[in-house]
Amino acid sequence: MHRRSVFDQVFAVETAIALAVFVIVLGLLVFAVVRRRARAGLFVSRRREWKPVELCYAGALAAVAAGLVIYTALANREQGRENDRPVDLRVEVSAFQWCWEFAHPDPAGGPEDEPVTARATCRGDDLPTLVVPTGRNIRLELDSRDVIHSFWVPELRYKLDAFPGHRNEFTVRFDREGRWIGHCAEFCGHRHHTMDFWVRAVSPEEYDAWLLDAQTGQDIPAETA
Amino acid sequence: MTLTAPGRDRDRGRAPGGRPPSRYPSGRRLLLSTDHKRIGLLVLGTSLALLFLLGVLALLMRAQLARPESGFLDSAVYNQFFTIHGSGMIYLVMTPFAIGLGVYLVPLQVGAPNIALPRTTLLGYWLYATGAVIMLAGFATPHGAHAAGWFSYPPLADGRYSPGPGSDMWVAGVFLSTAGVILMGWAVLWTALRKRAEGMTMLRMPLFSWSMVATCLMVIGAFPALLAALVLLGIGRADPSVFDSNLWIIGYQHLFWFYGHPVVYVMFFPYLAAVGEVLATFARRPFFGFRLTVLSLLVFAGLSMSVWGHHMFTTGQATNDYYSLTSIALLVPAGIEYFAMLGTILGGALVFRPPMLFALAFIPQFLIGGLTGIMVGTPVIDYQAHDSYFVVAHLHYVLFAGSAFGLFAAFYFWFPKVTGAMLDDRLSHVHFWLLVAGTNLTFLPMFFLGLQGMSRRIVSYAEFDGFGTLNLLASIGAGLLAVAMLVFVYNVWTSLRWPRPAGDDPWQGQTLEWATSSPPPRLNYTPEHPLPPITSYAPLYDLRRTEDGRAH
Numbered sequence: 194m195h196r197r198s199v200f201d202q203v204f205a206v207e208t209a210i211a212l213a214v215f216v217i218v219l220g221l222l223v224f225a226v227v228r229r230r231a232r233a234g235l236f237v238s239r240r241r242e243w244k245p246v247e248l249c250y251a252g253a254l255a256a257v258a259a260g261l262v263i264y265t266a267l268a269n270r271e272q273g274r275e276n277d278r279p280v281d282l283r284v285e286v287s288a289f290q291w292c293w294e295f296a297h298p299d300p301a302g303g304p305e306d307e308p309v310t311a312r313a314t315c316r317g318d319d320l321p322t323l324v325v326p327t328g329r330n331i332r333l334e335l336d337s338r339d340v341i342h343s344f345w346v347p348e349l350r351y352k353l354d355a356f357p358g359h360r361n362e363f364t365v366r367f368d369r370e371g372r373w374i375g376h377c378a379e380f381c382g383h384r385h386h387t388m389d390f391w392v393r394a395v396s397p398e399e400y401d402a403w404l405l406d407a408q409t410g411q412d413i414p415a416e417t418a
Numbered sequence: 419m420t421l422t423a424p425g426r427d428r429d430r431g432r433a434p435g436g437r438p439p440s441r442y443p444s445g446r447r448l449l450l451s452t453d454h455k456r457i458g459l460l461v462l463g464t465s466l467a468l469l470f471l472l473g474v475l476a477l478l479m480r481a482q483l484a485r486p487e488s489g490f491l492d493s494a495v496y497n498q499f500f501t502i503h504g505s506g507m508i509y510l511v512m513t514p515f516a517i518g519l520g521v522y523l524v525p526l527q528v529g530a531p532n533i534a535l536p537r538t539t540l541l542g543y544w545l546y547a548t549g550a551v552i553m554l555a556g557f558a559t560p561h562g563a564h565a566a567g568w569f570s571y572p573p574l575a576d577g578r579y580s581p582g583p584g585s586d587m588w589v590a591g592v593f594l595s596t597a598g599v600i601l602m603g604w605a606v607l608w609t610a611l612r613k614r615a616e617g618m619t620m621l622r623m624p625l626f627s628w629s630m631v632a633t634c635l636m637v638i639g640a641f642p643a644l645l646a647a648l649v650l651l652g653i654g655r656a657d658p659s660v661f662d663s664n665l666w667i668i669g670y671q672h673l674f675w676f677y678g679h680p681v682v683y684v685m686f687f688p689y690l691a692a693v694g695e696v697l698a699t700f701a702r703r704p705f706f707g708f709r710l711t712v713l714s715l716l717v718f719a720g721l722s723m724s725v726w727g728h729h730m731f732t733t734g735q736a737t738n739d740y741y742s743l744t745s746i747a748l749l750v751p752a753g754i755e756y757f758a759m760l761g762t763i764l765g766g767a768l769v770f771r772p773p774m775l776f777a778l779a780f781i782p783q784f785l786i787g788g789l790t791g792i793m794v795g796t797p798v799i800d801y802q803a804h805d806s807y808f809v810v811a812h813l814h815y816v817l818f819a820g821s822a823f824g825l826f827a828a829f830y831f832w833f834p835k836v837t838g839a840m841l842d843d844r845l846s847h848v849h850f851w852l853l854v855a856g857t858n859l860t861f862l863p864m865f866f867l868g869l870q871g872m873s874r875r876i877v878s879y880a881e882f883d884g885f886g887t888l889n890l891l892a893s894i895g896a897g898l899l900a901v902a903m904l905v906f907v908y909n910v911w912t913s914l915r916w917p918r919p920a921g922d923d924p925w926q927g928q929t930l931e932w933a934t935s936s937p938p939p940r941l942n943y944t945p946e947h948p949l950p951p952i953t954s955y956a957p958l959y960d961l962r963r964t965e966d967g968r969a970h
C-alpha cells in the first residue's frame with residue numbers, strides 16, 4: 194500500500210495549492226465585484242499592459258510549474274519503486290467481457306501442479322475474489338481476452354489497464370488484512386458496470402492454508418474465498 | 419473565389435442592387451447563402467439545437483443514476499446515451515459553436531465584407547450538419563446508436579465487439595462533421611490573416627479574433643489526426659483482425675489523443691476570449707495584458723499538441739515524465755490569462771449586465787476545472803482519478819462550468835448585434851442564477867464520487883457502494899439545469915417574437931462590429947455605417963475617449 198501513501202501525500206499538496214489559488218482568485222473577484230462597481234464613480238484604469246509586472250509574474254508561474262513538475266516526477270518514481278522489489282508470488286489477472294479470473298500459478302506444491310484459479314460470473318453477488326497474503330510482494334500480471342479493461346482498486350489508489358495482446362504488470366504489498374472492492378474502470382461494453390471483484394488480504398499462514406484447500410478442490414467459487 | 423485587397427473591400431460596402439438587406443432571411447436564402455453571417459447563424463443555431471437535444475440525454479442519464487440499482491434505463495440504452503451525449507457535445511456542439519462564432523464575428527471584427535473562402539465555409543457547414551444527422555440517425559437502426567464512448571477505443575469499437583450500422587454511422591458522422599469543421603477553420607484563419615481592413619494590423623485584432631487564430635491553428639494542426647484515427651477505426655470495423663496487434667490498439671490511442679487534447683482548447687479559447695471581451699466592455703476599459711495574453715494563447719496552442727499522453731498514464735505504455743511536464747507547463751499560459759482577466763476587472767468600473775454575470779462566473783468555475791486538470795495531469799493522482807467520476811467532474815467543470823458559461827456570455831453579449839433585439843434582463847438573471855446553482859450542484863459531488871471509487875460510464879451502482887446521496891444531489895442539480903435552460907429558451911423566444919430594438923451599440927462595445935448596424939448589413943460596413951478609424955484592439959473605446967476629450 195506504498196502507492197496509497199505516495200498518492201495521499203501528493204494529493205494533499207496539490208489540493209492545498211489548488212485551494213490557495215482558488216481562494217486568492219475568488220477573493221480578488223469578490224473584491225472587484227464589491228468595490229469596483231461603476232456606480233461608485235471610481236477612477237477607471239486605462240492601462241493596457243504593465244510589462245515588468247506581467248513578466249515577473251510569468252517567471253514566477255514558470256518557477257512554480259518547474260517545481261511542481263520535479264516534485265510530481267519524483268513522487269511518480271517513488272511510487273514506481275514498489276515495482277522493483279523482489280517478487281514473492283505472482284498472480285495472473287485475466288479480464289474479459291464481463292468478469293475477472295485470478296490464477297495463482299505456482300502454489301506451494303511446485304510447478305507440476307495446476308494453477309489455482311478464482312472464477313465467478315460477475316452477476317449479482319457472485320464476484321471473484323483475489324486472495325493475497327499480507328506482507329509479501331505480489332506481482333499482478335494483467336491481461337485481457339477481448340477488449341481493454343482496467344483493474345482498479347480504489348483503496349489502493351491505483352489502477353492499470355488490461356490490454357489484449359500486451360501484458361501490464363505491477364507489484365503491490367498489502368500491509369494489513371481486509372477486504373476491498375475493485376472495479377473495471379475502462380468502459381468495456383454491455384455489463385461493464387457489473388465487472389467488480391473483491392481483494393482479500395489475509396495472513397501468510399491463512400493464505401497457504403487457503404491455497405492448499407483450493408488446490409484439492411480445483412477451481413474455487415467466490416464464497417469460499 | 420478571389421481575394422480582394424482590403425481597400426477595395428471597403429468601396430464595395432453596399433448592398434448589391436440597392437435592395438435593402440432583409441432582416442429575417444427566408445429559408446432557402448439562409449441555407450445556401452455565402453454570407454458569413456448566415457453561415458455563422460446556421461452553425462450556431464444547429465449546435466445550439468443539438469445542445470438541447472444532447473442535454474436531454476444527460477438528464478435521462480441523471481434520472482437513472484439518482485438512486486442505486488435503478489432500472490429506469492437499460493444498460494444498452496444508457497451506453498448509447500452517454501456515447502452520443504459525450505461525442506455529440508464535443509464533436510457537434512462545443513467545437514462547431516466555437517468555430518461558428520468565428521465565422522460570424524471574425525470578418526466583422528477585422529473589418530472585412532465577408533469571410534475568406536465563403537463557399538468552402540458553406541460546404542463545411544453542410545458537412546458538419548450531414549455528419550450530425552448521420553451520427554444521430556444511429557438511434558433508428560436495429561442495434562441502436564454507437565455505444566463505445568466518445569473516444570471509442572478499439573478493440574471495443576471495432577467490427578467484432580461493436581457490430582451494427584449505428585457504429586458505422588458514428589464513424590462516418592464524426593468524420594464528416596470534423597472535416598466540415600476543418601474547412602471552416604481554414605476559412606476563419608484565412609480571414610484573420612488576409613482579409614483585415616486597412617489599418618488593422620495583427621496586433622490591432624481584438625482578443626476574440628486572436629483566439630480564433632490560435633484555435634484554427636489547432637484545428638488545422640490536430641484535427642486531421644482524428645480523421646486518421648477514424649480511418650483506422652473504419653478499417654478495423656471492416657477487418658477486426660487489425661486490432662489483434664497491440665501496435666494498432668495503442669496507436670489508435672496516440673492518434674486520437676493527439677487530436678483529443680487540442681480539441682479541449684478549441685472548445686476553450688474562443689469562449690475564454692469572449693469572456694475577455696465581455697469583461698473589458700463591462701469594466702469600461704480596454705482589456706488588460708492584451709499582448710501577453712495573445713502570446714500565451716499561441717504558446718498554449720503549441721503546447722496543446724505535446725500533452726496527449728497524459729490521457730494514457732494508466733495504459734502502462736506512455737512516457738509519464740514527459741507528458742506530465744508538458745501538461746503542468748500549461749499552467750503558465752493559463753495563469754497569464756487569469757492575471758489579465760483579473761487585472762481587467764480590478765482596474766475597471768463594473769456594470770453587471772447579463773453577459774457580465776456569465777463572464778464573472780466563468781472565472782472561478784473554469785478555475786476549478788483547470789486546477790483539477792493539473793491534478794489529473796499528475797500521474798500519481800491520475801492512477802486513482804482516471805476513468806472515474808473525478809474525471810467526469812473535471813471535464814464538466816472545464817466544458818460546462820467554464821466553456822458553456824463563456825458560450826452564454828457570448829450569446830447574451832452578441833445577441834443584440836446578431837438579431838437587433840434585446841433579451842429580457844430579469845429572465846436572463848433567473849437563467850444565470852439557476853445555471854450557477856445547477857452546475858455546481860451537479861458537478862461538484864462528482865469529484866468526491868470519483869475519489870470514493872465510482873467508475874465513469876456505469877449504468878448503475880450497488881447499494882453498498884455508498885454513492886447514493888451524492889448521486890442524488892447531482893441529479894437534483896441536473897433538474898435545476900433543465901429548468902434554467904427552459905427559462906433561457908423562453909427568454910430568447912419572447913425577445914424574438916416581441917423584439918425590443920437594441921440599437922447599434924447597446925453595451926458601449928469596443929470592437930468594430932459595434933460600429934455597424936444590428937443586424938449588420940450584407941457586406942458588414944456601408945457608407946451609413948462606415949468603418950471607424952482602427953487605432954488599437956479597442957477602436958470604439960479609443961473613439962469614445964477622443965470624443966470625450968473634445969467635449970471637455
Ligand SMILES: [Cu+2]
Nearest residue numbers: 342377381388
Ligand atoms: Cu471491463
